[in-house]
Amino acid sequence: MATQESLLTIEDLKVIFSTYGGDVTAVDNVSLQLNKGEVLGIVGESGSGKSVTSESILQLLDEDLTTYEGNIWFEGKNLLDMSPRQIQRLRGNDISMIFQDPMSSLNPVMSIGKQIAEVIRLHQRVSKKEAQKKVVELLRLTGIPSPEQRAKEYPHEISGGMRQRIMIAMALACEPKLLIADEPTTALDVTIQAQILNLMMELKDRLNMGVLFITHDLGVVRTVCTKVAVMYLGQVMEETDVDTLFSKPLHPYTMGLIKSVPHLDGDKTKDLPSIPGTVPPLSNIPDGCRFAPRCPFATEKCHKEAPSLAYASDSHRVRCWHYETIQKGEMEHVY
Amino acid sequence: MNAPQQTEPLSHTTEKKKKNPTIVRLLSNRLLVRGAILILLSVIIAIFAPLISPFDMLKVDPAHRLAAPSTLHWFGTDNFGRDVFSRTMYGVRISIMIGATVTIIASVIGLIVGLLSAYYKVLDYILMRICDGLFAFPSILLAIAIMSALGPKTINVIIALSLVFIPSIARIVRSAALVVKEKTFVEALKAQGASSVRILFLHIAPNVLSPLIVQVTYVFAVTILTEASLSFLGAGIPAPIPSLGNMLYDGKLAIYTAWWMTVFPGIFIILLVLGLNLFGDGLRDWLNPKNVVLNRRRKKRWQRKSLS
Amino acid sequence: MSTEATQQAATPLLEVRNLQKYFPVRSAIGKTKGQIKAVHDVSFSIYEGKTYGLVGESGCGKSTAGRSLLKLVEPTGGEAYFNGENIFTMKPSQLKTVRKDLQMIFQDPHTSLNPRKKIGASIQETLTIHNIGAKSERKQAVIDLLKKLGFNEEDYNRYPHEFSGGQRQRIGIARSLILNPKLIICDEPVSALDVSIQAQILNLLRQLQHEMKLSYLFISHDLSVVRHIADRVGVMYLGRLVEEGTTEEIFSNPRHPYTKLLLSSVPTVHESEAREPIEAKGEIPSPLNPPSGCAFHQRCPFATDRCKKETPEDTVISATHRVKCHLYSE
Amino acid sequence: AGCSNDSSKPSSAKEGKEGGTLNVASQSEPATLDAQITGDSDVKDATRSIYEGLMILDDKGNPQPDLASKVDVSEDKKTYTFQLRKGVKFHNGKEMTADDVVASINRWIKLSSLGKTNFAGAEMTKVNNDTVKLTLQAPNVNTLSLLADPIPAAAILPKEIVDGASDEGIKEYIGTGPYKLKEWKKNQYILLEKFKDYSAKGREVKKTPHADEIKLSFVSDESTRISGLTTGQFDVALSISSDNTKQIEGSQNAKVETSPGGFMGLFYNGDKGVFKDINARKAVNSVLNSKDILDSSYGSSKFYTLSSSIVNKEYPNYYSTAGEKEYNQHDKKKAKEYLKKSGYNGEEIRLMASRDYQDQYNTAVVVQQELKSIGMNVKLEVYDWATFSDKMSDTSQWDIYPVDWNARSTIFQGFWTTKGTSVEKSMDYLNKIKAAPSVEEARDEVDAIQQYVWDELPFTLIGHKMNINAVSDNVKGYQYNLGPIFYNMTLTK
Amino acid sequence: MGAYTVKRILSLIPVLLIVSIVVFLITHLTPGNPAAIILGQGASADQIAALSKKMGLDKPVMEQFFIWISNIAHGDFGYSYFLNRSVLGAIWDNVGPTFSLALLAQVIGVTFALLFGVYAAKHKGKVRDEAIMGASLLGISIPSFLLGSLLILLFAVQLRIFPVSGYVPLNAGLFEHLRYLILPAITLGTIQAALITRMTRSSLLDTISENFVKTAKAKGLSERTVMLKHTLRVGFLPILTVIGESFGGLVTGAAVTEALFNIPGLGQLIVSSIERRDYALIQGAVLLITIVYVIVNLVVDLLYAVIDPRVRNSYHD
C-alpha cells in the first residue's frame, strides 16, 4: 500500500446546491482516496450523490448554483483552488470522464472522428492529419472494426456499445492519469457490458491509470474494482477493498444491499431479503444516522446522533454505531 | 494530506424549517409576479372602467377638442373632444374582452383540433393541412379579408382573429399531445380497456394544459396587438367604441398636434401586452424548472477559500 | 419435475402460438420499405398460478410480445388462446371482458401513472371503465387495495409525484390488481428501481401470486431476477424464442450459446455464482437487417457455415426444454 | 375667405428656377388616367397637366377658351361653333385636328356622367379642319362650363386613341397639356415630364411649365406625407387634415394652403324607412349643430364655411342663400316635435359611414351623438369605401349617411342622381336653369332649387369644407381651382 | 432527400387547395362590386353590368372558382382589371420591395437575435440577461406601427438621418436602397429580433443541460467553444424553425410597415386590393405568398438535414 502513488484525495468534500426549498447538501463530508493503477468504485442507490461527487472533481456542476467545500487534491494541487483556466487544462488531459448514457453524451451533429480529434488537438500540438491518424489508432484500440470508415459516421448511426467505445476512446485520447467513469455501462445490455468492462480494465492496466468507477450495480463493482465506497444520502457509509466488502460488510446498509440482489443459484423459494422503506429526499434528511429509519439494527442512539466514519481496520472505514457488534457476527440473522 | 481524518462534525447544521417550495418558486419567479401585477392592474381597470371613467367615452364635445392633459381631462381630449382617459380605460376593457374572447374560442377549438389530430392519423392529415393553410395565410391579411367579407362588427373581429389563432394553438396542443400519447400511462389505460374518447379528453387533455396555457398567454398578447394592427389598416373594432388599437389609430392621425392621443393608449397597450408576455414567460419557466434561474450563489473563489 | 408434468396435462391459461409482430418501416414518401420483425414466431404457454419469464437483450421483442397479447399493438400473425379463446380474433366487447382478467404492469413507474390524476382516481378509473360497483363501493375497494399494498387511506388523494419510484410501482401493481385478474403481464417491473426497492417489489409480486393465484408473464433483461421469480423461462434473441425450459433447466443446463453467453456475462455479487467466461464479440444486430440463417451466428463462437444459411428450428431437449440451435439438431 | 390663392403673394424672397422635379405627395392613386370617364378627384389632380379641353375655367368659375380659340353660340342657344387653336401638338407629336376634337367630345358625351346627364342627344360635328360644331337637343346655359369642367374632363385626345378605347378606358394617355406622362409605376408614383412642344401663346388662362418633371407619389399615411414635406422629401403634400396644420405651420419650411372644397351633406333614405317621412328628416335637420359637426370634422373654423348654399360663394353664378333659415338650427325642442309628428318610435336607424374618409366618419360620429340626444336610436355602421359605395346604391341597407361632394363651379353636380333621396322633383328646377338664356337670368331658378332643397330635405347640407394642402417653401406658383394645379409651379432651391 | 422533397412538395397541394378555397370564398362573399369600383362613381348600371360580364363575375360562384383554379393549374393567375395588368406581373412589380424589406429585417433580426440570445444564455440570470430579455419582451409588446412612428419621429423628422418614407429600388444604388429601407427594416426586424432572441436563449439553455455539453466541457474546451461549437449548433434547429415560421409574420408585418413607410410592396398591394375588391389579385397574391411560405419552410426543413445528420438519415430510411 505504502508503495502506491497517491493520485486523488478527496477531503471532506461538501457540495451544496441552492434550490427553491433552500440549500441542499447533496454531498456531505465525503473523503476518498485513490492511487495510481487502482479502481475505486462508488456504489449507492439513485440520488446518493455519486454523480455529484464525481462531477465536482472537474467542477462540471452548474457553477452558479453550487458551492464546494473541502479539498480535492490531485497530484499535490487542490482542484478546488484552481482557476477555471487551470481546470480546463486538466479536463480531458490529465483527468477524463465517461458518462452513463453514450447516446446523449455524444454531440449528435458532429462526426465521431471530429469529436475525438477535437480533444487531441486541444491538448496536444499536433496537425490535423496527425490527429486524424491518432483517432483511427484509438478507435482500433477500443476494438472498433474499420475505424477509418467509422470515424466519418455520426453517433446515431452506430450501436450503443460502439458509442460507449467512442466515449472511451475520447477519454483516453490524451492518456489521462485519472479516469472518472460515471455508470459507463448502465445503459448497455449485459453481453455488451461485459465487453466494455473488459476493454476498460485492459486499457487501465496498459496506461496505469487510476479509475474512479461509479455504479449502482454491485456485480459490476465486484468485477472491476479494487476498492469500494458505499454511499447513502450524500455520505460514505463504508469504504474498503472489494473482497472485504463482499465477504465481511460492516454496515447494515451494505449488508442489505448485497443481500437483496437475487442469486443466480440459491434458494428461490424464500423471499429476498430487502431493506424496508425508501430513500428520503435530500430536503428531509433524518436526524442522527441517515440510514437509521430503514436500519433493522437501529437503536435510540442511531436516531439521535450521527455516527462518524470510523476505522474498523486500516483499510476499512464504516459509519455505524454498531459496527463492532456486527463485526463479531452477532447480527447476521437480521437479513 | 493523506493523514486519516478521524473526527468530523457530528451533526450538520442544515436548517430544518423550510418554506413551501411551490410558493417560494412562484414568488421568486419575478417574471410571473411582474406579469401578474400588470395583468391584474389591467383587469381591474377593465372591470371598473365605468366607475373609473369620469366622462362618457362616447360623449363628443367639439368645443374642447384636442385639449392637452389637464386636471379635468387627465389624458387630454381627442379630436371629438372625448375624454382620452375615459376612452383609454374603456379601451383596456375592450381590448381585454376581445383578447379574452378570441383566446378562449381559439383555445377551445385549437385544443379539440390538436387533440384529435394527435390521436387519429387520418384526421391529423386533414386537420393539419387546414391548419397549415391558415397558418401560411398571412394573418393580418386573413383578418382583413374576413372583416371586409363579414362586415365591420365586433363579433366579426372576434371571428377573424379566432380563425387566425386556432392553427397555432392546435399545433402546440398536437405536438404536446403526441408526446403525452407515447407515455406509458396512456398505454396502461388502453390495457384497461379505456375508450379513445376517455383517453383523449380525460387523460391527454389535462396533460397538455401547461404548454397550452403558456401559449394562451402569448395568443392573448398577440391578439391585442393584431387588433391594433387591424385598426391601423382600418379593419379593427368598429368605431366609435374605443379599443386601444383604434385609439392608437386615431391618435396617429393627429400625432403632431395631440401626442396624448397616442401616448396614453400606447402606454397601456404596451403594459398590457408586456404583462401578458411576462406572465407567459414566467409560467413557462415555472412549468419547466430547467429554465429557471435561482438567486445567485456566485461566490468568488477567494470567498470560498476564506470559508474553509 | 412431477408437478411440471401434471401441469402440462392441464390446459394452459394462456397459450401463445406462432406470435408474430412486424412493424412496417416507411420511407419518406410513405411507401413501406421493409419490416422490423420485432416478434418472429414465438410460442409459449402460461399455466395458472405460474410465472413465465421472458428474458433477452434490449430490442429483442420482449415488450412487443407482451403488448401484442393485450392487443396494445395489433399482432401480425399467430394466435393467443386465453382460457381457450383466441384473443386476436375477438370483437371489441369480448376483448373488454377479457381485459378484466388480463392486466399489465409497466417498466417505468414515472410515466405509467397520469401525473395529473390522484392515484386513487387513477386506480378507480379501471373500475369505472368496466362499470363495476357503485361509486362509493369503488372508492372503498380502492382504499382497501391500497391498504393491502402498504399505503394508508390518505394516500388515495395524493399525486404520483409525491411518491418514490418503488411506491409508484406498487401503485401500478394496485391498478393491475383492482379487477382481480388472472394473468398479469409484467414488463420489466423492477428494472427502473434500486436494488433494495427491487427486492421489495419482487417479494410483493410473489406474495400476491400466492394469495390470489395469479399468473405472470414476467419480462426482464435481468437474469437473476427472472431466475428468482419465474417457473419457466424463455430466452429471446432478435424476435425469436431461442431456448425455453424450466428455470432449473435454463440456469443449470443452458444449451443455446446465446443463453450461455448471457449467463456468463452477468456480473455476480455472490462469489459462488461466477461462471466460466465466454468471449463476447460483436454487437447486437438490428432487427431491421437481421443476419441470415441463425440470427446469432455472427456472435456465436460455435458458428458453422450451416448457421449462416439455415435458420434453426426447435430441437427438443426434454419434455419441457427446447432450443433453436444447429448444435443440437441433426 | 380661404379661397384666395395665396400663391399670388410672394411666399419668400427666393426666385423660381427652371427645371428640377416637383415632388407631390398625394393620398391615393388614381384608378385610371382616362380623365373623360371618371369623376374621381385623384384622376383629376393627376390628369390636369396632361389633358386640355376646348374650354377652361378661370378662377371665378367662368369658362374661357383653351384649345378653342373662339366660340360662337347660335341664337337658339342650340349650336356652339368652336374655332380650334392652330398648331397644337399632341404628346405623340401629331397635330390636333377637328377629327380629334369630334371623336373626343362625342366620347365624353357618351361616357361621362356630365355628358350623359346634360347632353343627351347632343353631337359634335366637324365643320372644317379648324372648326367644329356642337349641336344640342335643348339649350343648356351651362354648356361651356361643363366643357371646361375638370371632372370628368372633356379632354381632347387623339382620334386613334378614342377609337381604340374600350368602355373601361383609353389605353394610352396622350393629351396636349404642358406635361406628358413619362412613367406610371403602379402603387408608387406617376411621373410627368415637361412637354417641350407645348405653347401657352394666346391662351386666356396661362400654363407655363417650369419644372422638368412632376412626380406624384402616393402616400396613404398622412403623417408620412407631412413628415416627408417637413424633411424636404416632398414639395407639396395633398389632403392634410386640419388638426395637423399647426404642425406644418410650426415647421420652418412649409405652409398650409386652403381652398374651397366641396360640401358635406347628410343624405336621407327617402325610399324606405323612417326618413320617408319629411318630418323625420326635418327633425334631424333641426337638431344638427353644423358648427359642432364641422369643428369635429375639420378642426377650426378656418377650415370650413358655414353656408347653406350648395355652391360656394366663390362661384357667384350659383351661390344662393335661399332657405337659409332652415340651416344650422340646433333646436332640440323643435326637433323633438318633428320627431313626434313623424310617428317615430325607437326603430333602429342605420347611420352608414366610411372610415376611408376621415371627415365623413367624424361627421357621422357627431351626428350619431346629436340624434341620440333627441331620442333617436342610431346605430353607426362603418365600412370601407368599397362596401360603402356598394351599399349606398341599395336603399334597403341604410337610412342615413354623410358624404362630401367635391366643389363645383355650378349647381349641376353628381349628387342629384344619388339613389334613395327624393331628388326627382329637383330635375324640373335643374332643367329650368339649363333652359335659361344666360346664367344671370337663371337666378330665380337657382334660388328656387336651393329653396326646394331646404324645404324637402333630400339631404341636409352641413357646411363647406376647405381643402388643405401643404406646400413647401422650396416651391412657388401653387394654384388651386377645384383642385390643386401643378403646372405653373417652380422650384426655388 | 430527393424523395422527401417530393413528398413535401406534394403535401403542398392540399394546403394550397384549402388556401384557394378560403381566399376565394372570402373574396367572393365580400360586399362591393369590383366592376363598379373600377368604373368609378359616375358609371351607369349598364356599364357596370357589361364590365362584370367581361370579368366573369356574372357566372355562378362555383363556376368562377373552377375557372380560376383550372387557370391557376395552367399557370395563369388571372388579370387585374383594376391595374390593367396580369396578376403575376403586378405581383412581380411589388415583390421587390417586400423581398428587400423582409430580407433586411430578417438579417437584422437574426443577427441581433443570435448575438443577444447567445450572450443572454451565457449570462443567464444576471442583469445583462434580464436587460436583454426585458428589451426583447418590450420588442414583442410594442405595436409595430407605434414603433415605426417613433422611429420616423426620431430618426427622420428630428435627426433627419433617414428619409421619412418611400422606396428606392436596388438598381438606383445600394446605398440609397438601404437608406430608405433601414427604418422600416428596423421596425419589422425588431419583433423578429425579439422573437428569435427568446428562442435562441431558451433553446441554448435547453441544450446546455444536455449530456453532450457536459462531455464537451469535460474535454477541456473553453466555455466559448462549448457554446459556439457544440451548444449553438445543436440548439440552432428550433431557432431555424422559428425563423422559417416567422416568415408568415414577416409578410403580415410588412403589410403594416409598408403602409406606414409607403413602400410599394406586396402587403400594400394586397391591402389596397382588398379595398378595391380586386379579386384576381387578392387570390393570386395570397396563393403565391402561401406557396412561398411553404417553400421557405421546406428549405428550412432541408437545412435541418444539412445541420443535423440525424434528420438527414431519416430521409433515407
Ligand SMILES: Nc1ncnc2c1ncn2[C@@H]1O[C@H](COP(=O)(O)OP(=O)(O)OP(=O)(O)O)[C@@H](O)[C@H]1O
Ligand atoms: N443541480 C442540482 N440542484 C439541486 N440538487 C441536485 C442537483 N444535482 C443533483 N442534485 C441532488 O443531489 C443528489 C445526488 O444526486 P446524484 O446525481 O449525485 O445522484 P447519483 O448517486 O448519481 O444517482 P443516480 O444513480 O440516479 O445517478 C440528488 O438527490 C439530486 O436530486
Ligand SMILES: Nc1ncnc2c1ncn2[C@@H]1O[C@H](COP(=O)(O)OP(=O)(O)OP(=O)(O)O)[C@@H](O)[C@H]1O
Ligand atoms: N411501434 C413501433 N414501431 C416500430 N418499431 C417498433 C415499435 N415498437 C417496437 N419496435 C421495434 O421492435 C423491436 C422490439 O422492441 P421491444 O420494445 O419489443 O424490445 P424489448 O425487448 O422490449 O427491448 P427493451 O429491453 O429495450 O425494452 C425493436 O427493434 C423496436 O425498435
Ligand SMILES: [Mg+2]
Ligand atoms: Mg448519477
Ligand SMILES: [Mg+2]
Ligand atoms: Mg421493453
